Amino acid sequence: MLSAFPLVRTLYTGDLVGADSWLNLLSKRNNWAYGVAHGPNRFFRQVYVGGMISNAWFGEVRYRSEHPTLNFSAEIKQSAYTSYLYYWHKDQTWHELDSDTDSSGAWAWFGGSQSMTYDIAALSANLPDDGMLRLKYNSGGEAYIYRAYMSGTVGMTAWPTFPTFADAGIPTAAQMNTLRTGGEYLYERACHNLNGTTGGNVSHSNPSWAPLLRLAFRYSGTEQLRVTTSAEGVDGSGDGHNYVYVEAEDYNPDSDGRRGGGVILVDVDADETEVTHTVDLSAQSLTVGARYVVEIGQLNTLAASAGYLTIHDVALEDLAGVTRTDVPHVWAEGDEILAADLNALADDMTDMQDDAGSGSPIWPEHYLASYQPADEERGIKGPFWGLKWIRFTHRWRFLRYRGSGRICSIANGVPPREFSITGEAAPTYQRNITDTGQDEGLIDLDSLGWLAYGMDYYVQDTAGHLILCAQEDYRA
Amino acid sequence: MRADPGNIATNATAGAATPYLKVEIQWNGVNWIDEGSVSGATYVLGASGQSQIMDPAVGFTSLGTALIGKATVRLRNNTGRYSTSRAGSQAATLGLWGKAIRISAGYAGESVVVFTGRVLDVQEAEATEEVTLTCHDPGSDPRRQKISSYVYGVAAYPAKASHDWIDYVRSQLGIASPSLEHGLMVIPYAWLDDDDGLSEMRTAASSEGGILFFDADGLLTFWNAGHWADVAAADAITVASFAELAPRRDWANTYNIIGCQYAPRKERGIEKVYSLKRTLPIGPGETHSDVLNFQWPLASFNYYDMTVCTAGGADMSASITLDNATPTAGQRWAIEFTNSHAYQTAYVTQFDVFGSALDGRQAETYLTTNLGTDQDRRYDVPRNAYVQTEEQAIVLTDMLADRLATPRLVATATNMRANPLWQLGDIITVTAALTGMASDFILTGITWQWSDAYVMTAQLVKADLYPHSGYFRAETAAGVLGAGGNVAFY
Numbered sequence: 020m021l022s023a024f025p026l027v028r029t030l031y032t033g034d035l036v037g038a039d040s041w042l043n044l045l046s047k048r049n050n051w052a053y054g055v056a057h058g059p060n061r062f063f064r065q066v067y068v069g070g071m072i073s074n075a076w077f078g079e080v081r082y083r084s085e086h087p088t089l090n091f092s093a094e095i096k097q098s099a100y101t102s103y104l105y106y107w108h109k110d111q112t113w114h115e116l117d118s119d120t121d122s123s124g125a126w127a128w129f130g131g132s133q134s135m136t137y138d139i140a141a142l143s144a145n146l147p148d149d150g151m152l153r154l155k156y157n158s159g160g161e162a163y164i165y166r167a168y169m170s171g172t173v174g175m176t177a178w179p180t181f182p183t184f185a186d187a188g189i190p191t192a193a194q195m196n197t198l199r200t201g202g203e204y205l206y207e208r209a210c211h212n213l214n215g216t217t218g219g220n221v222s223h224s225n226p227s228w229a230p231l232l233r234l235a236f237r238y239s240g241t242e243q244l245r246v247t248t249s250a251e252g253v254d255g256s257g258d259g260h261n262y263v264y265v266e267a268e269d270y271n272p273d274s275d276g277r278r279g280g281g282v283i284l285v286d287v288d289a290d291e292t293e294v295t296h297t298v299d300l301s302a303q304s305l306t307v308g309a310r311y312v313v314e315i316g317q318l319n320t321l322a323a324s325a326g327y328l329t330i331h332d333v334a335l336e337d338l339a340g341v342t343r344t345d346v347p348h349v350w351a352e353g354d355e356i357l358a359a360d361l362n363a364l365a366d367d368m369t370d371m372q373d374d375a376g377s378g379s380p381i382w383p384e385h386y387l388a389s390y391q392p393a394d395e396e397r398g399i400k401g402p403f404w405g406l407k408w409i410r411f412t413h414r415w416r417f418l419r420y421r422g423s424g425r426i427c428s429i430a431n432g433v434p435p436r437e438f439s440i441t442g443e444a445a446p447t448y449q450r451n452i453t454d455t456g457q458d459e460g461l462i463d464l465d466s467l468g469w470l471a472y473g474m475d476y477y478v479q480d481t482a483g484h485l486i487l488c489a490q491e492d493y494r495a
Numbered sequence: 496m497r498a499d500p501g502n503i504a505t506n507a508t509a510g511a512a513t514p515y516l517k518v519e520i521q522w523n524g525v526n527w528i529d530e531g532s533v534s535g536a537t538y539v540l541g542a543s544g545q546s547q548i549m550d551p552a553v554g555f556t557s558l559g560t561a562l563i564g565k566a567t568v569r570l571r572n573n574t575g576r577y578s579t580s581r582a583g584s585q586a587a588t589l590g591l592w593g594k595a596i597r598i599s600a601g602y603a604g605e606s607v608v609v610f611t612g613r614v615l616d617v618q619e620a621e622a623t624e625e626v627t628l629t630c631h632d633p634g635s636d637p638r639r640q641k642i643s644s645y646v647y648g649v650a651a652y653p654a655k656a657s658h659d660w661i662d663y664v665r666s667q668l669g670i671a672s673p674s675l676e677h678g679l680m681v682i683p684y685a686w687l688d689d690d691d692g693l694s695e696m697r698t699a700a701s702s703e704g705g706i707l708f709f710d711a712d713g714l715l716t717f718w719n720a721g722h723w724a725d726v727a728a729a730d731a732i733t734v735a736s737f738a739e740l741a742p743r744r745d746w747a748n749t750y751n752i753i754g755c756q757y758a759p760r761k762e763r764g765i766e767k768v769y770s771l772k773r774t775l776p777i778g779p780g781e782t783h784s785d786v787l788n789f790q791w792p793l794a795s796f797n798y799y800d801m802t803v804c805t806a807g808g809a810d811m812s813a814s815i816t817l818d819n820a821t822p823t824a825g826q827r828w829a830i831e832f833t834n835s836h837a838y839q840t841a842y843v844t845q846f847d848v849f850g851s852a853l854d855g856r857q858a859e860t861y862l863t864t865n866l867g868t869d870q871d872r873r874y875d876v877p878r879n880a881y882v883q884t885e886e887q888a889i890v891l892t893d894m895l896a897d898r899l900a901t902p903r904l905v906a907t908a909t910n911m912r913a914n915p916l917w918q919l920g921d922i923i924t925v926t927a928a929l930t931g932m933a934s935d936f937i938l939t940g941i942t943w944q945w946s947d948a949y950v951m952t953a954q955l956v957k958a959d960l961y962p963h964s965g966y967f968r969a970e971t972a973a974g975v976l977g978a979g980g981n982v983a984f985y
Binding site: 032040187353463465 | 677678679680681683719724759761762763764798890893966971972976977978979980981
């Protein structure tokens with residue numbers, strides 16, 4: 020919905036300041052940015068690797084020069100083999116980006132730091148023609164891939180210093196223009212790719228706890244977690260459980276205790292048709308701006324099974340009671356221009372700034388889309404994986420994907436037939452997609468007449484085909 | 496009003512002072528040569544001219560439709576000075592067609608410039624030993640030029656406010672020293688594809704209700720729609736000033752529904768925008784020039800695919816070079832293929848251009864209604880390619896809804912003793928007891944004649960274009976915030 024962000028001219032000394040020609044455009048910009056900042060958000064999918072294995076994790080994102088820094092965080096435990104991080108070169112081979120030879124047999128940070136950064140700008144000439152940064156991780160032992168995203172604001176608008184407007188005062192044109200600049204700052208940061216939520220039917224047969232899905236996010240302070248699931252085959256004894264936790268981003272069950280002693284946010288311990296569970300994250304003592312992970316897993320006991328859990332959707336959204344402190348004013352020709360209304364515009368933007376202290380920030384972080392774990396050879400230990408779809412709330416115009424499958428609508432609010440346990444309903448609309456092998460697939464979602472912005476949809480594997488990853492992008 | 500060099504304002508009303516006229520021609524393209532004033536020199540016999548920022552034949556809705564200013568000069572040609580066919584004459588030596596010409600007028604030896612332009616026609620008369628020059632203001636020049644550009648509004652070429660785009664186009668046309676007010680709105684996407692530059696600048700101006708014309712000095716001038724907000728009267732006239740004053744209400748241009756169609760643009764994904772439809776043979780050592788016209792303008796260029804071979808199909812790509820490796824404009828590529836091979840003809844069998852194209856979305860119409868209890872009278876703003884957003888349409892229609900709500904008072908003051916200080920757009924206070932005139936008017940047209948006397952006719956439109964006064968202007972005394980401060984424009 021980029022076109023809904025209005026363009027506003029720079030104001031110069033002596034210029035007329037109009038209602039619809041200037042002031043209301045600022046309000047519309049704020050409203051647009053607020054909608055993005057408070058819209059449903061999804062996650063970076065973390066991966067756990069059970070042992071020494073090649074091709075343990077893949078991720079990709081469109082490289083953009085504004086965001087040249089790769090942020091990568093992985094925790095590894097290896098004793099004999101080396102771990103490697105590769106990038107895909109335009110010569111059609113993998114080139115090493117980094118490696119770690121740690122052989123302590125204890126948990127350590129890949130590359131020696133929890134927050135590794137790599138300057139991809141220096142490599143950008145080596146990237147393939149489609150401009151995609153594709154990474155591959157070959158594991159030398161156990162590993163958690165916690166974080167992989169691009170950052171940086173090269174050439175982007177700087178945050179303005181808003182004046183305090185005062186009635187009876189004459190602001191300078193430059194001061195007025197800060198209201199314009201602030202909108203552009205937020206716009207540029209709001210334009211980042213969107214990952215969907217991986218879902219499907221999941222289970223494992225071991226008589227123990229196993230995480231099924233780890234979804235990382237940055238907490239913005241006003242959110243609730245929405246988890247939509249259905250379950251079948253759960254032992255009715257009450258001993259089989261499907262749990263949802265929120266943990267620190269770098270939660271490692273081998274070395275970390277659970278947050279708050281292991282607060283269970285959702286427990287599905289009986290068969291259920293599609294149910295949406297909401298969790299007020301503001302009650303979970305999370306720190307605004309810090310990173311966390313939603314962990315969904317199953318606990319089978321010797322006596323009971325947690326059955327099959329269908330993960331329909333996991334998303335972050337505004338708490339029901341969240342209100343906007345500074346709602347932009349709407350001016351009409353002939354209205355006096357009150358300082359309070361200009362200050363409210365500035366305050367509203369400050370609330371949306373990508374600052375850890377702000378609510379609803381718009382972080383300029385471009386997360387890599389993790390590939391689907393196709394099977395256990397991907398290094399996923401334990402559970403049977405049936406993660407077959409990626410759910411999106413349509414926001415950006417272009418869909419990047421790798422693999423083959425289809426884009427389909429949600430019929431009557433339930434997922435498509437093939438993977439639905441209950442509420443059998445076929446998608447009303449679908450379109451088959453396939454990539455070209457070397458380059459990623461790209462589809463202009465505006466070409467799908469049935470798909471409107473704000474609508475949920477799936478990018479889905481179909482029989483015999485596999486969607487490896489998908490992202491919505493704001494630019495082709 | 497122009498600055499008075501002395502006593503022109505006084506002499507324009509006094510009636511006794513001798514009119515004065517000066518005609519200058521830039522024979523060598525650099526220096527102005529005075530062809531001699533009537534009061535003392537040889538050649539100038541008379542002149543007339545007209546300039547307008549509203550088409551009187553259309554009425555008030557045409558405010559902003561500036562016609563090309565014209566002037567006619569009658570010169571004595573007893574020496575054959577202006578005859579290009581007369582061997583050795585000034586015109587034969589230096590030429591006359593297309594020469595810059597400047598006309599100044601005034602009283603008692605004082606003058607100000609009332610027209611600047613070019614000589615576009617020369618009509619000679621053998622028996623009467625006269626010549627008549629027909630001259631146009633500089634607006635005639637860009638009408639003959641065709642220009643192309645990249646697409647502005649995408650990442651590499653940021654979107655422009657209307658005056659920025661006008662400034663860009665005029666720079667492409669080689670028009671120097673413009674006088675441009677800041678535009679009110681931003682034009683999201685703009686590009687040129689062998690377009691008429693003057694027409695594009697006018698269209699861009701009218702996309703926000705602005706006006707574009709060349710003033711008496713030949714300066715390209717852009718006024719935004721707020722040009723007359725809170726502007727005080729520059730001069731005043733009474734019954735003593737004119738032979739006749741003819742006020743009337745412009746009923747024909749009264750509307751209570753204003754419609755404006757806007758056509759959003761969007762960038763598409765990467766696709767093929769051009770494909771060579773024929774085989775292009777290029778002989779050994781030869782260069783072939785071509786202009787590739789794309790199906791859609793390119794918001795961004797990505798790459799091209801080219802296949803070059805001999806008639807037998809052998810690859811010749813190593814022998815072909817291009818002078819421009821990327822498109823030279825948004826919708827075209829002026830390109831030269833050079834075949835460096837010594838004896839093989841190269842056949843370009845494929846040349847496909849890929850990029851992100853820009854195309855239009857379905858057009859929409861924004862309506863502002865001002866109905867009251869009256870019957871519908873709808874005015875549709877002429878379609879304008881630069882009106883691409885609802886925001887632009889809102890500003891335009893809201894403004895027009897106020898301006899066209901009631902029959903506007905227009906007036907013509909004829910046979911006035913000419914005041915060369917008056918300029919298009921000046922606010923003139925008109926007082927006339929019989930017709931009850933006591934209002935400020937905008938001077939939208941001037942027709943002047945200098946022969947036995949120096950007279951003019953003024954076309955006037957009542958100046959109450961805006962519902963309020965005291966509009967907020969940034970960083971000025973009229974930029975006071977708060978209750979009792981300045982108010983928002985449209």
